[in-house]
Amino acid sequence: MSSSPTPPGAVAGKPVVVLRPAPQRTDRIFTPGALDLLRDRFTVVDLEGDPSEKALDEILPETFAIIGQPDLPAERLARAPALRALLNVEGNFFPNVDYETCFARGVHVLGCGPAYAQAVAEYALALALDLARGISREDRAFRAGRERYVSDGNADAVLLNGSDIGLIGFGNLGRSLHRLLVPFRPTLRVYDPWLPPGALREFGVLPAGLDETLSRSRFVFVLATVTDESRQLIGERELALLPDGARLILVSRAPVVDYPALLSHVARGRLLAGIDVWPDEPVAADDPVRGLEGLVLSAHRAGGIPQAFLSIGDMVLDDLTLLARGLPPARMQPAARELVGRYRNRPVT
Template sequence: MNTSTAKPVVLLRPAPQRRDRIFTPQALAALHELFTVVDLEDTPGDEMFDRHLPEAFAIIGQPDLGAERLAKARKLKALINVEGNFFPNVDYAAAFSRGVRVLGCGSAYSQAVAEYSLGLAIDLARGISNQDGAMRAGSEKYVSESNTDAVLLHRATVGILGYGNLGRSLHRLLQPFHNTVRIYDPWLPPAVIEDTGGIAAGLEETLSSSQFVYVLATATADSAHLLDGPALDLLQQGARLVLVSRAAVVDYDALLDRLVAGRFLAAIDVWPLEPVPHDSPFRGLPNVVLSPHRAGGITQAFHSIGEMVVDDLTLMARGLAPVRLQAAAPELVGRYRNKPVT
């Protein structure tokens, strides 16, 4: 593969994503027109990657990049994660010290996840999928008799755990519902939250004061099992819990115990083990809306990743700063404890 052209070299190894899932034919053509693309999606091993690494202007994907390997990437300007999670397989301090921009595509999923979260909350409020199942089984009840535990999302108290891309996108969608929204995010000063119309609150207040709770927090060493048994016990009787963020944030054994006891209702899109075992007790609970990790992974979101990559690499090749991808913060990126979504 000849990379002697004057065009900047881009190494494409998008795993666990796939090239054709995130790049439309038009976006991929634009990438090839502007850059010398070394496509390694179907190239096993590291020989080709390491051969072209010293020439690379950017890497699309997140292969293992320790300090020694990064030292060989003398021309590298950008490491672009196209999966949505920053993994602990990169020496981020070394990357930043060499002036490499670490960029992520998490914002591409935010609207899709926000809309799905809102849909799950409305389902929990009105029992839509529950009554669909009842009708299919021939056990439905009609009119008010099927609405004994239904509630309105309108003017309900809402809690949001985590106020990054997902939390902010959801908050915007909730505006027509005129909710009182409490937000727990220890990485943000209260003023940032209050400027968006939310109420900055601690974890206990957010959980105990909210009829609807959305879990949108990222996985870090500090947030592991943030929702353990005592935290879940703070939820109101009959509360609606929407889990669309990282499974590591929740103690699923404690969650199961409280759902079996009928303490509250839950919609769950992320699981500690995926696929969920066929004999999982969660499958048989009537107060749970089950979802197989599908909130963000829609075609429009995937295609927006490729478009963001092309746009920002084009800017960087012109000596300008990226504007569409999200720059990782040196102080935070090493704290994430994310696993690839397969």
């Protein structure tokens, strides 16, 4: 096979970086300053306007890193002998890459999940405070002329401060949320089967089984990713363990929860819930969930804010700069060889 021509504009000593960020956009994840630095430090081959497989194949033999996650089976990776990094800027590790080949070849596979963690954590806290005090519910009542003054509107109000709180999952989201919850002096129980109890105790939380976490928590944050093991993790049996009046906040992945079972508990007035992710998005216009009291509804808004998106570009630039110097990445999330094949997350549209 003949070698590919030198990329137009390539400079000796500047590694070739392919920019193919779909479904993201370059202007969404890079500030002008960060993009200028990227182009100053690397030979950037911009394929955003030409995402064809042919264009990618032509440049692969020269490529040091790819910003994006195009299909990379083993035979395609074989045509990229200089590849050292794949930087996913969508937020999920999808099964369109031969990860084993990447690991065997020392290709760093990095994800941008940490960029969203703070935004999601703050949003989850906001949902919890809303559910604790009925903020959006009483706002709707006020606008409709049904407001209740002073204690009349607080019959079911509770404090987050000093509460028993359960976290289902303690990855990027759980750790960011933990920092926000500490000032409320809660008793924090964490269920995460991927972490040993000692690792959890180092954060000052109580390791607990799923049943204990649910049955002893007034607030439960569902923060787990989707695997075959976690699909429908919170079903009817688990929901029945929650105390009456408990508040459940779901901001990670919809398949982790049995929605009909959860909505049934909410409809009966036994539980309150704040939901940001849904089994089918967009939610149908006539879905009964829209009129169900006891819910705070959100249209998958927790993480996708401009600050979070722009931090992705900064993370990409920092880690590419380190890799070009022969140093390990420091800001993005490395794909774990033992875990990356387990994820079952869907693309966010």
